[in-house]
Amino acid sequence: MTSVLPSVSSVSPNQSGYEAVIGLEVHVQVKTRSKIFTRVAAGYGHEPNTLTDPVVLGLPGALPVMNKAALDAVIKAGLLLGCDIAPVCKWDRKNYFYPDSPKNYQISQYDQPICRGGSVEIELPGAARNVMGGHKHIPLTRIHLEEDVGKLNHFASDSLVDYNRAGTPLMEIVSEPALHSAEEAFAYLTSLRATMVYGGISDCDMEKGQLRCDANISIRPVGQTTLGTKVELKNLNSISFVRDGIAHEIKRQIGVLERGGVIVQETRDYDGMTGTSQSLRTKEEAHDYRYFPDPDLMPVRVDDPWKERMRAECPELPFPKQRRFIEQYQLPYTLTSVLVWDRALADYFEETVKLAGVAKAQTVGNWIVNDLLREHRKSQAAFADIKVTPAHLAANVKLVDSGAVLPNAAKEIFIEMFATGDMPEAIAERRGLKAAPTDSGELEQWCRDAIAGNAKAVAEFKAGKESAINAFKGPVMKAAKGKANPKLVDETLRRLLAAM
Amino acid sequence: MSQPTDLNIDHVAKLARLALTPEEKATFAQQLGDVLHHIEQLAKLDVTNVEPSAHAFAVENVWADDVPRPGLPVELALKNAPAQRDHMIVVPKVVE
Amino acid sequence: MSEVFYQSITQLAAELEAKKLSAVELMQAVIARTKAVEPRVRAFNSFDESDALAQAAASDTRRAAGQSRGPLDGIPVALKDVIAVKDQPLTASSRILANFVSPYDATVTTRLRDAGAVLWGRCNCDEFAMGSSTENSGFHVTGNPWDVTRVPGGSSGGSAAALAAGEAIATLGSDTGGSVRQPAALCGVVGMKPTYGLVSRYGLIAYASSLDQIGPFGRTVEDTATVLRAIAGHDERDSTSYRATILDYRAELAAHKGPWRLGIPKEYFGEGLDPEIGAAVEQAIAFYKSQGCEIREVSLPHTRYCLDTYYIIATAEASSNLARYDGVRYGHRSKQAKDGVDLSYQSRAEGFGAEVKRRIILGTYVLSSGYYDAYYLRAQKVRTLIRRDFLEAYKDVDALITPTSPVPAFKIGEKSDPLAMYLCDIYTIGVNLAGLPGISVPCGFTKSGLPIGVQLIGQPFQEACLLAIAHAYDRAHDWNTRHPIL
Numbered sequence A: 001m002t003s004v005l006p007s008v009s010s011v012s013p014n015q016s017g018y019e020a021v022i023g024l025e026v027h028v029q030v031k032t033r034s035k036i037f038t039r040v041a042a043g044y045g046h047e048p049n050t051l052t053d054p055v056v057l058g059l060p061g062a063l064p065v066m067n068k069a070a071l072d073a074v075i076k077a078g079l080l081l082g083c084d085i086a087p088v089c090k091w092d093r094k095n096y097f098y099p100d101s102p103k104n105y106q107i108s109q110y111d112q113p114i115c116r117g118g119s120v121e122i123e124l125p126g127a128a129r130n131v132m133g134g135h136k137h138i139p140l141t142r143i144h145l146e147e148d149v150g151k152l153n154h155f156a157s158d159s160l161v162d163y164n165r166a167g168t169p170l171m172e173i174v175s176e177p178a179l180h181s182a183e184e185a186f187a188y189l190t191s192l193r194a195t196m197v198y199g200g201i202s203d204c205d206m207e208k209g210q211l212r213c214d215a216n217i218s219i220r221p222v223g224q225t226t227l228g229t230k231v232e233l234k235n236l237n238s239i240s241f242v243r244d245g246i247a248h249e250i251k252r253q254i255g256v257l258e259r260g261g262v263i264v265q266e267t268r269d270y271d272g273m274t275g276t277s278q279s280l281r282t283k284e285e286a287h288d289y290r291y292f293p294d295p296d297l298m299p300v301r302v303d304d305p306w307k308e309r310m311r312a313e314c315p316e317l318p319f320p321k322q323r324r325f326i327e328q329y330q331l332p333y334t335l336t337s338v339l340v341w342d343r344a345l346a347d348y349f350e351e352t353v354k355l356a357g358v359a360k361a362q363t364v365g366n367w368i369v370n371d372l373l374r375e376h377r378k379s380q381a382a383f384a385d386i387k388v389t390p391a392h393l394a395a396n397v398k399l400v401d402s403g404a405v406l407p408n409a410a411k412e413i414f415i416e417m418f419a420t421g422d423m424p425e426a427i428a429e430r431r432g433l434k435a436a437p438t439d440s441g442e443l444e445q446w447c448r449d450a451i452a453g454n455a456k457a458v459a460e461f462k463a464g465k466e467s468a469i470n471a472f473k474g475p476v477m478k479a480a481k482g483k484a485n486p487k488l489v490d491e492t493l494r495r496l497l498a499a500m
Numbered sequence B: 001m002s003q004p005t006d007l008n009i010d011h012v013a014k015l016a017r018l019a020l021t022p023e024e025k026a027t028f029a030q031q032l033g034d035v036l037h038h039i040e041q042l043a044k045l046d047v048t049n050v051e052p053s054a055h056a057f058a059v060e061n062v063w064a065d066d067v068p069r070p071g072l073p074v075e076l077a078l079k080n081a082p083a084q085r086d087h088m089i090v091v092p093k094v095v096e
Numbered sequence C: 001m002s003e004v005f006y007q008s009i010t011q012l013a014a015e016l017e018a019k020k021l022s023a024v025e026l027m028q029a030v031i032a033r034t035k036a037v038e039p040r041v042r043a044f045n046s047f048d049e050s051d052a053l054a055q056a057a058a059s060d061t062r063r064a065a066g067q068s069r070g071p072l073d074g075i076p077v078a079l080k081d082v083i084a085v086k087d088q089p090l091t092a093s094s095r096i097l098a099n100f101v102s103p104y105d106a107t108v109t110t111r112l113r114d115a116g117a118v119l120w121g122r123c124n125c126d127e128f129a130m131g132s133s134t135e136n137s138g139f140h141v142t143g144n145p146w147d148v149t150r151v152p153g154g155s156s157g158g159s160a161a162a163l164a165a166g167e168a169i170a171t172l173g174s175d176t177g178g179s180v181r182q183p184a185a186l187c188g189v190v191g192m193k194p195t196y197g198l199v200s201r202y203g204l205i206a207y208a209s210s211l212d213q214i215g216p217f218g219r220t221v222e223d224t225a226t227v228l229r230a231i232a233g234h235d236e237r238d239s240t241s242y243r244a245t246i247l248d249y250r251a252e253l254a255a256h257k258g259p260w261r262l263g264i265p266k267e268y269f270g271e272g273l274d275p276e277i278g279a280a281v282e283q284a285i286a287f288y289k290s291q292g293c294e295i296r297e298v299s300l301p302h303t304r305y306c307l308d309t310y311y312i313i314a315t316a317e318a319s320s321n322l323a324r325y326d327g328v329r330y331g332h333r334s335k336q337a338k339d340g341v342d343l344s345y346q347s348r349a350e351g352f353g354a355e356v357k358r359r360i361i362l363g364t365y366v367l368s369s370g371y372y373d374a375y376y377l378r379a380q381k382v383r384t385l386i387r388r389d390f391l392e393a394y395k396d397v398d399a400l401i402t403p404t405s406p407v408p409a410f411k412i413g414e415k416s417d418p419l420a421m422y423l424c425d426i427y428t429i430g431v432n433l434a435g436l437p438g439i440s441v442p443c444g445f446t447k448s449g450l451p452i453g454v455q456l457i458g459q460p461f462q463e464a465c466l467l468a469i470a471h472a473y474d475r476a477h478d479w480n481t482r483h484p485i486l
């Protein structure tokens, strides 16, 4: 790690005198065209039960066949998070009955997951918005691949089952119990989600159920090393519910202990709308999944060439990118914290800088973060469909830099460029937004008049006050009706003042 | 290896989702006790350093490329459904 | 020459090709025979006359146009009711699937269609293929055509009985612990279990996935070879399907000439073997010896562990495979259910028969928390030892020769104790545990007129050789020209 970032090793205990210990189990849907064990299409938002076949429905006689792309994706995810990829892994059946489970067993990985170890780098909130927070690595236990189940829709007197989602490839990413607050959990999920999206592994849209999170939460008095009784919190189905639900659960547990009660090992269901949770089942009712190797599937061997192929597809992740942007382009933290979290945005930035020059990196960054994102938000178009390409933006930056266009005019040009996709030069020409090609005699006269009209500023400039020169520029611009080339004005003023 | 008396028929029937009558429980407990007793002899065999066989002929990396093909039309998918509504399968209210 | 419905595929194919017989006439003869004997044999769960006749007519049209698909074109083949045929019932002889109609074809079904076979009838079996007598069918008991008060064996009893009674020209069964070979022996027909992975399991209702294999029944070894050729081959829909070279097994019969080296596993000739069966098998061995084959005794020392190993692995897998029958998506749904979870408890209680429940309970138990290592994992290790025994023996011999069943067809209702019934599979289950090919060939009759079968066990994927060895015996004997009086 570079020295750019502060790091945090210890965690501030809860002011109540208790420390929370949290482990997250995150399920991420892998973005594949077909399902994990059959080739019917995978997808979201289709009419109920239109994405099924004998395998998805668990019809008598149907058999599973692995999807190579799902394996590729989990290997890539493992490499991105620094996991050890198992040379050989296998498939197991996890047996439990539920109406949304077509076979009443889930094909999963039990004692030989495809990835072990690794970590997720997180950033904690900084002292202020423009100050980078501390970083830490949250260790992972494992990542394995499994199949998703169908969806139950509950009504007053019955339930309806749609199996479209059943058989969608699902990665289960299990962290060590190494998180200590709702904020850390939030940061963990934010980082994990960005990693998956960066890798093209999943879109991680929580509203579509593409990322789902369960949390194991316990508390202990500060200083105690053994773990308290854990409670599993389910249905944390938005990132803010994760934060709120965990905060609520920590508070609930502290409340129980303070009232002299004991924490019961149980599974609780969090309702984000009401901010409350209720018990689903206690430990005594815990499942006995009767895992055993699935005889219908063969083992998977991951050799080095396969791993290397996937490594070659691994992109640079947000945090390393942020460190690089700060060092390579001298960008302020605030700019990078907007740019790096969206791979398309970060790529857009770098392409534009390549065309406009590294010296203009911060200017480019400002254009993107302020103007481009503002117009993009207003347009509601997909980022990929934006008409302003890096070439457009770089050209606009150069126009300002050369003095051919004034900053305010450039802003106008940008808006029109965004709407039409025309190059800035053409827009400036068409709309008469170019700085006036004033003849030097006229400009020189305006400058002489301005100098003559402000003896105080002349004296100050002569005394070494550099900024005093700005006092002449206003009158010159006024005389030029705003169309003088500022670079030329500056040069002329300096020449005349030097000759005095 | 465990004694046949370890067979808690109620617990196992629950795991297997089988509602058994008291008569069935009694009969199965006795019959399975006999079978489990017979199975005891496996415990005598030394299986140290023996690899388990999950497959008769294990082949690795049997997969297909990620190319979708048509599935079942919804009418055919639900043809055997005991009850359906709005192209979904109806089940009595699920309470765990 | 015997009646049309008792002729072999080889004979019928020649007549069809010579246009001395049409596929429709053949199908009509089989339908008439079925209607005549079915009240006593009850080999079928269902059959669809008009569908079969339409298929036969299509075959005749193909042949008339010079587009015959080969020796199976127009031949009525009946399938065990665990193999999916699109738009036909698929019940596994279980009340839980009594009204299920398959929306898709099994791979073997597609392959039989491609070979022009007329798909005929759904054969009765033990419920979910769990049993050795077909008495566990949820619908009715099938009678052995040689004595309808006796069982046809099982679990593919309906497939064996239908063939023996002239209700089909060839049939398919499935063999998890002997379920093709044992009923073949008890009904006096040829039955084969191919090497695990040779025939696709896609569309076969799973009993024990790591042991199940679809296999053909034929009147002769030659017919069995013809059907095997049609159904064998790699299938991308079955991950356990093997990329083996598929030969024209019938044509290969002539290519593989003896003499062979045959092994006699001494553990297969001990206590519990019916003396008449022992004697018949000895005579078969003597035949091979007379043909110049080298006969040597071999040992399969872990044979005594086969039964236990089998019942742990098979029931464990079955407990999971049968979890999908819960009354939710298809199959029997209880009307007594209090809620969505109770629905599964009640539907399964009402839909499954006693033997299925027994095996589900046993399988669930051996996988449950705290018992996995002692039972399932240990059984998987013993399976390795059993397999090694066979591979060791094959260093010295080309095939093994054993009885198929320790006893001939027994009376319906005679074996009420599950353990006694399990012992019927004592000579066949080792083959499934080791994944090997095995075939049962008729080799005589008891004094009371019940068929006896001899089992030949081959090397992995060496079906051509195994069939040739079996054919050498079959060709030289005329057991298959005898037919039951019905």
Ligand SMILES: [Mg+2]
Pocket (backbone or CB within 6 Å): A025, A172
């Ligand atoms: Mg989990």
Ligand SMILES: [Zn+2]
Pocket (backbone or CB within 6 Å): A027, A146, A172
């Ligand atoms: Zn999971």
